[in-house]
Amino acid sequence: MVDVSQASASAPVSARALEGPSGPIPRRTFSRRNIFLYGTLFVVCVYYAIPLYVMVVTSLKGMPEIRMGNIFSPPMEITFAPWVKAWSQACTGLKCEGLSVGFWNSVRITVPSVIISIAIASVNGYALANWRFKGANVFFTILIFGAFIPYQVMLYPIVIMLREIGLYGDLAGLVIVHSIFGMPILTLLFRNYFTSLPEELFKAARVDGAGFWGIYFRIMLPMSIPIFTVATILQVTGIWNDFLFGVVYTGPEAYPMTVALNNIVNSTQGVIEYNVNMAATILTGLVPLSIYFVSGRLFVRGIAAGAVKG
């Protein structure tokens, strides 16, 4: 025994250990693999970033400068006038009040739609995942099926339904439509998330005497912040970016921002003000963009928490 321990500590053994490969595998920074990998990434980045760059640059130029035609060159004189005009003066059809009206309309549509749809869908998902009631599977199958029906099929029937209940052309009508159309995918999302939570927690809460709402609010909700974030992002971007429902179910007074943007860009009288159009477009995209920036990390965490699987 003594001999063995001495031998392992002595010099010849450690010298032998240094012969041949040892430690981490050496890697070259400029290997063919790395050049290819980072080269591809760079090209793809540029491909996506250049349009944004052109938009920002153009929106900061005056019209004379734009007419010179160098769309890639940075502005010689930075001006914010196009932004101001896009926000408050640009003409959308007959009125010239800019995007601001559309912006506030969109806020009034998005906020209640997001809250209503998530509130209902999360309870749906919770009931489907934890309180197995008779016909739960049938209900769930119908809901999933609903997620795959093209919206266009339902456009006109919904127009009639809204007209009958007197909400056609009203913001409230659009809020209802958005809430209903968000239901299949959101319910699926919440159901899968709640299913992934340990069932024993639910059982323990039942033994502890909590009821349907007690378990939902005090056990499930606090554990579901990631999935609520995911649902909020999905709904805010989806509803904010919606054009079809907005243009079909609301009148000119209640047009959301996307429709207002379309009307500015497509207005045919006079000169086409590229800088105003660019500024208006960026302004419209700003809300979903900032949502991603603020909650992107939570979004990834929510997805990774098993939210969107099976």
Added chain:
Amino acid sequence: MENTSVSIKALDLNFGSVQVLRNLNLDIGDGEFLVLLGSSGCGKSTLLNCIAGLLEVSGGQIFIKDRNVTWEQPSERGIGMVFQSYALYPQMTVRGNLSFGLKNARLPKDEIASKIARAAEILQIEPLLDRKPAALSGGQRQRVAIGRALVREVDVFLFDEPLSNLDAKLRADLRVEIKRLHNQLENTMIYVTHDQIEAMTLADRIAIMKDGLIQQLADPHEIYNKPVNKYVAGFIGSPTMNFLNGQVLGDSFTTGDLTMPLKSYDFSEDGAAGGPAWLGVRPEHVFIGHLVDEQPVTAEITVELFEPMGSDTLIYTTLAGQDFHFRVDGQEVVHIGDKIRIGFDPARCSLFDHASEKRM
């Protein structure tokens, strides 16, 4: 049994067309520690969930403290439950976890506080009360989970494999602790496990289940020494029992070239008296050395394989043309190919009818 605490009458449970529990009857005494033992899928956890009220039964009745609770909510049954995965509410502190059930029962604040203080003292988790479950070790979490059942001062504790997620050493520690807790509280406890050591050490009585039926309900001593059928005999005991295939003819058992007298064997009254049979020999009931001469049955075997385990050594061999293994003291020096004389006593063996596998 003087007082029954939990009584299960003709219980059926089906999942769709699958029968999980069939006409199950079970009476559990007041203050008894009953272990439901079986391999996975035998229905033991299902039975526990039925008692807890977490599963709706398809037929039959459940009484707790002479009250029919078949249709009652889990919280109204006077039970506390401890789960394998602890099932602590992750967003609440330990105190929050303990008080959740009491708050749902709308107890006054000072009463909640005093109950938590008492439970925390019994389980020695006072320093942990303001921590979140994520900041606890596995053993501490399981203590809190037990505490959650403890604060509700229930009549019946239900344990669903509470120690299966812990490492071997902690499991042994907590096992002792649960036993101590039972001695201290004198509550009825129903404990589900697949670990026979837990079952043997903790139970007043063990119910061995297979395919939704209780195979044998008896105290650990009886289960170990007089298993009612071959399944129970093979399930209990580690290393497992040897089974020798042979014939019972009159007062002797013959297997291969080995014949042994059965005069000392205690035949059961309702079992078969002869015919093809299995002889079950526990590896720890086989003797070597100077003890062999005292045994009614002796044979010489060749060591084919051995497993030294420190305290014991397990020897694998062939007896009467069939696989056979037995336990010797860990200090014995054995080599593969050694010839050893062994002996055992048929009185300590078990005979099972070949066809029905019931005890003879």
